[in-house]
Amino acid sequence: MxxxxxxxxxxxxxxxxxxxxxxxxxxxxxxxxxxxxxxxxxxxxxxxxxxxxxxxxxxxxxxxxxxxxxxxxxxxxxxxxxxxxxxxxxxxxxxxxxxxxxxxxxxxxxxxxxxxxxxxxxxxxxxxxxxxxxxxxxxxxxxxxxxxxxxxxDERPYPTLFELKRELPEVVNVEDLYAKVKENLIRLYRKAELVHADLSEYNIVLKNDEPYFIDMGQSVLADHPLASEYLERDVRNLLRFFSKYGVKERPEEVVTEIKG
CATH class of the missing domain: 3.30.200.20 (Phosphorylase Kinase; domain 1)
Incomplete structure (x- = not known):
């Protein structure tokens, strides 16, 4: 010892x-x-x-x-x-x-x-x-x-959306933020050909009004056997969070939009 x-x-x-x-x-x-x-x-x-x-x-x-x-x-x-x-x-x-x-x-x-x-x-x-x-x-x-x-x-991390949940509408325009999150999801799927597979308010960091995805170890290629299932789960997690701030979209329509 x-x-x-x-x-x-x-x-x-x-x-x-x-x-x-x-x-x-x-x-x-x-x-x-x-x-x-x-x-x-x-x-x-x-x-x-x-x-x-x-x-x-x-x-x-x-x-x-x-x-x-x-x-x-x-x-x-x-x-x-x-x-x-x-x-x-x-x-x-x-x-x-x-x-x-x-x-x-x-x-x-x-x-x-x-x-x-x-x-x-x-x-x-x-x-x-x-x-x-x-x-x-x-x-x-x-x-x-x-x-x-x-x-x-200054050695302090930017906050996650979860950490900002109470004051989020005071910090940023939530509808604009949601649009940016969705645009990054589209880019992730169509250009990087990846699905995050664990996306939620815990894994999105806000940097100067811009959302950043973190914790991508579990992310899978778009041709993974379970990719569609994971993408739908990611979308449902996001809509569950953003619906608290008035964002109303149907998960299946968002998934279709992301896939193009």
């Missing part, structure tokens, strides 16, 4: 952790195992992570941390999404992986599943970003760690 702690401490010493977020050191040591810390060190050694900061969000499968980064020679704020290697929740994700022609799941062990999931999220974000969809720009991935654009200011 003592040797394990010493190894973790040595890895933490090699990572750049911002002094004002000294509590982050304790969080990294408690939450992430030695393999994850080694992966973070490799990304830091490549110069991509300049300094690790505090927690942006936490979840069952992953935590997101802030970091000062350097991408293509430019200083940029990063969101560092770290999936837990030992998680019991990934059995729920099988349906989003199997049926995706980009991955041969016959050759993937359960141990490697988390790494495939991270690669999938990176590729989904890259595909969406290249199609002009409002998503965080992906920068790099390695094993269970994904580096991407940080959506926020």
């Amino acid at each position: 003592k040797r394990d702690v010493e190894r973790i401490e040595r890895l933490l010493d090699r990572l750049r952790i911002k002094e004002k977020d000294s509590e982050a050191r304790k969080i990294y040591a408690e939450v992430f195992d030695e393999r994850t810390l080694k992966t973070l060190y490799k990304l830091s050694a490549k110069g991509l992570i300049q300094a690790l900061g505090g927690v942006v969000s936490t979840g069952k499968e992953a935590n997101v941390f802030y970091a000062d980064g350097r991408i293509d020679g430019d200083d940029r704020p990063l969101a560092v999404k770290i999936y837990r290697i030992e998680t019991t929740e990934f059995f729920k994700m099988d349906e989003y992986l199997f049926g995706d022609k980009r991955f041969d799941m016959r050759r993937i062990s359960r141990k490697e599943l988390i790494f495939i999931w991270v690669e999938k999220e990176f590729r989904n974000l890259e595909r969406a970003h290249n199609a002009g969809v409002n998503v965080p720009e992906p920068y790099e991935y390695l094993k269970n760690v994904l580096l991407m654009e940080f959506l926020g200011e």
Whole structure:
């Protein structure tokens, strides 16, 4: 046990952790195992992570941390999404992986599943970003760690629609916002040929009155066997939320519009 702690401490010493977020050191040591810390060190050694900061969000499968980064020679704020290697929740994700022609799941062990999931999220974000969809720009991935654009200011993330639900009409024109969300859905489906598959007010961030889709690990190609089912679910989730602000549309008509 003592040797394990010493190894973790040595890895933490090699990572750049911002002094004002000294509590982050304790969080990294408690939450992430030695393999994850080694992966973070490799990304830091490549110069991509300049300094690790505090927690942006936490979840069952992953935590997101802030970091000062350097991408293509430019200083940029990063969101560092770290999936837990030992998680019991990934059995729920099988349906989003199997049926995706980009991955041969016959050759993937359960141990490697988390790494495939991270690669999938990176590729989904890259595909969406290249199609002009409002998503965080992906920068790099390695094993269970994904580096991407940080959506926020002064190390604080922009709010989700869920977090803004009470004051949303005071912050933005809701009908215009809904139209922008739908336009991004159309672009996602027609140009990126993707379905988000878990879209709701929890996974849409508001940046300067513009909606951004996040958490795209489960997103599937438009030719996935369950793509139509997922798209309809996404639309129903959105209409459930926006109907509270007077938006009235029929789910089947919206789905038809998105598909063109």
